[in-house]
Amino acid sequence: MFILLFIACVAILALMGLKLVRTVQELRAARAGYITFGGDDRYQARNAHLNVHDAVMIARVRVEMTEDAFEAVIRRIEENYLRWYESLSASIPPEIQGNGFDTPLEIWNEYGTYELTDTPILAKIVVCRKEQVILLVGNHVYLGGYLLSQFVQLVFCQSISKNIFPRNRYLPVATELSILALFSRLALRRRRLKSPLYDDQAQIQRFYLKQDLGPIMEQATNLQVHHLYLVIAMHVFMVMQRMNKTRLRVTLPVSFSANDSFNTVGAIFLDVDAEPDVEVLARKIRRLVRRNQWQVSASNHVQRIFPTRKLSERARNMVDLTLTVVLQKTLPNNLLTNEMKDYEFTMGNIHYPVYVMAFIFEDHVHSSFMINTPEYDVDAFMAQERAARMDLTLAGAASGVPL
Numbered sequence: 001m002f003i004l005l006f007i008a009c010v011a012i013l014a015l016m017g018l019k020l021v022r023t024v025q026e027l028r029a030a031r032a033g034y035i036t037f038g039g040d041d042r043y044q045a046r047n048a049h050l051n052v053h054d055a056v057m058i059a060r061v062r063v064e065m066t067e068d069a070f071e072a073v074i075r076r077i078e079e080n081y082l083r084w085y086e087s088l089s090a091s092i093p094p095e096i097q098g099n100g101f102d103t104p105l106e107i108w109n110e111y112g113t114y115e116l117t118d119t120p121i122l123a124k125i126v127v128c129r130k131e132q133v134i135l136l137v138g139n140h141v142y143l144g145g146y147l148l149s150q151f152v153q154l155v156f157c158q159s160i161s162k163n164i165f166p167r168n169r170y171l172p173v174a175t176e177l178s179i180l181a182l183f184s185r186l187a188l189r190r191r192r193l194k195s196p197l198y199d200d201q202a203q204i205q206r207f208y209l210k211q212d213l214g215p216i217m218e219q220a221t222n223l224q225v226h227h228l229y230l231v232i233a234m235h236v237f238m239v240m241q242r243m244n245k246t247r248l249r250v251t252l253p254v255s256f257s258a259n260d261s262f263n264t265v266g267a268i269f270l271d272v273d274a275e276p277d278v279e280v281l282a283r284k285i286r287r288l289v290r291r292n293q294w295q296v297s298a299s300n301h302v303q304r305i306f307p308t309r310k311l312s313e314r315a316r317n318m319v320d321l322t323l324t325v326v327l328q329k330t331l332p333n334n335l336l337t338n339e340m341k342d343y344e345f346t347m348g349n350i351h352y353p354v355y356v357m358a359f360i361f362e363d364h365v366h367s368s369f370m371i372n373t374p375e376y377d378v379d380a381f382m383a384q385e386r387a388a389r390m391d392l393t394l395a396g397a398a399s400g401v402p403l
Helices: 002-031 039-046 067-090 146-157 174-187 215-225 227-242 278-292 294-305 308-317 380-386
Strands: 056-061 105-108 113-115 122-130 133-139 205-212 248-253 263-275 321-327 340-347 354-361 362-372 401-402
Touching: 002 174, 002 227, 002 294, 056 215, 067 122, 067 146, 113 340, 122 248, 133 146, 146 248, 174 294, 205 215, 205 340, 205 380, 215 227, 215 362, 227 278, 227 321, 227 354, 227 380, 263 294, 340 354, 340 362
Parallel strands: 105 122, 248 321, 321 354
Antiparallel strands: 056 133, 056 340, 113 401, 122 133, 205 362, 248 263, 354 362
16 A cells, blocks of 8 residues: 555656646746647647648638628738747747748639648638638647637637636646546556447548537436536437447547647546437437546547657557537637528648537537548438538648548
8 A cells, every 4th residue: 555655646746746847837938928838739740840840730611791791801810920930939939830831821713722832831721712611721730729719719700718718727637537547547458349340531531411409408408417418429329320339439629728838638538338318318428428427638638748649549559539529609709690501621640530510509519520540321310310411621731632
């Protein structure tokens, strides 16, 4: 017993030391006017020249409004977004920027094909006047959850809110204990057969699903659960059915507000057993999330103080589904309350079987599925859930992104 206590104390002191080193890095960077990289972000930023589009993500937004209203959107982007972009670019150390980034804004009169080039991207907006389409292109190394939210708000909202995500508070000893508990939980997870991934990233299949939020809200009220739990349960239920699994390993990323680091995401790791219907599953999801929410802060601190490339690769191999649910409805003074028609999203590289990004925006849930396993029953997914294939693809610098 004494030996175990001694080991735990040494581990806590070591983690506190790493946190202190990280804090010093953040203070030095802040004095120099920069934001620091932690964990995976530091690794990717340092090696961005190896594959400039390794972490590129893209969203395609279709709206319907008058020409004058759309011109007002363009003016707002030109005014607010470019100023924000310059501030973000200035916060990246010169040795990381290298030869600079691609142009941040392009305005087209009508459709064309947006092509990735060999120039790295920080953030970019492409506006198409005739079809009223807006492309949001970002590098996930730099645009963590917090900054990505600001990027989106500049287009969709009158002003930026910095209070829509919680802050990740550091509590000495308690935080270190939660990190050790997270390591123990992940290490002791039951072994299971991993779902096979496609041999080639070009085989990844992408789908878009749009659902009316009204019935979901009504169903959540009847169940006496927050509609967020029901949205999570619906997606878990769909994936579980289409992969023919009775137990699904799920990661739920959660973003934090942070001005001192690009890495602003933690996660909850859940093992979810099958239930006969979505209603029962929603109540189970609520219990599991409440019971495991401590993992969010712990996993975020792990990412910020460790070079977690190997750890993250192991974690990805343990996961069947990564599901990010974004409550865009919470953004202030939303200017696209009724005009939003489609909100599609994709990323180029997916290292786990299924990745889903679900945007809850006003009166609809806009879900983008990236399927990276032959185990997923795509035909049933399209026939029963009415999912539509996306033509929004990212296949590297030599390929175009169809609009």
